[in-house]
Amino acid sequence: MSRVVHKFTRTVPHWQPRVTPVKLAEATQAQLDALQVTPSNTKVSDYVLTLAHDVESLKVRSPLFNAIMYDSGGMSRAERELGALAASMVNRCIYCAAVHADRHAKLEKDTAVTDTLFAKGEDADLNDRNRAIFDFARKAAEAPPAAGEAEMQALRAAGLSEEEILDLILSSALFGWANRLMHVLGDPVRQEAKA
């Protein structure tokens, strides 16, 4: 048995699609290319197999995602994860929030920031810099986006460079995209222990 997870957690749940993913045995050559399936690499997640239904989008989204989250320079990786987490909390994408809270905690070697965010939400106890980053990303994730001059000023007052601010805009916006796939196309589930 499995149950749907409704509360924020750093323990990454299993993602269960609401549509039928592409079956590897029936995949077209274009899908196999986008999935980068080779004889030695045949493990593909249900999430990626679901997105393979729209192979043209998948092919451009994966490298874009990696560039925004991992390219060198600009904002630190942990702070980009904070931008991703803020958007995921606004959109209540439990799966995305778990993955990116976990990455943040591992990069920082500290769970304090994500603990307080999950316990207190927007009232979390954050230092000035994390507060400015989280508030900008949280407001930017609202629909319509609601970040304004005050949030931008707070980023500059907290000492962020223009390059760092751009990276925050990109990482939080990217999760406007990712949340609308993960949270819409599937459920975060946990296997129940056998009674």
Added chain:
Amino acid sequence: MTHNDSTVLTIAGVTNGSAVADATATRANIIEMTQSAENAVLRPEDCGAFDHATRAALAARVARLSADEALAQHYLAGAGDHAVLADPSETGAGQGLGTVVAFVDKVANQTRDIAPEDIAGLQAEGIADADIVRLCELVAFLAYQIRVIAGLRLMQGELT
């Protein structure tokens, strides 16, 4: 790519030589891939159930749901006979797209409230799973593009 080939830079009004343009130049690969994503999501070779004009009209609608009229106009240019769908008060029922339009609106602006029934509702209307994924990619990409543009506008506002 030149500056004028990027929708996000053009619509946000980022001008060459500005401080914001200097920052975006450090992420030129991301600006370029963002444009490739627009091409793939709005104008794919394999359209499935949603042709280019329908996609453009729905994109203009999502832009309007975030009050971005400049971006809406960018997409309306390609919406052809489907332009009526870009009006947020239009339900799409007359085009047989009532369920699709309601789904697009909810994914765009009430994301957190999406439930399994929303997907089941599309499937009950005979919409293929592949087309449901295509529709989600369209709305999801727009959410990203709208927020990149909004952020770039804010960066400039503070610098002038």
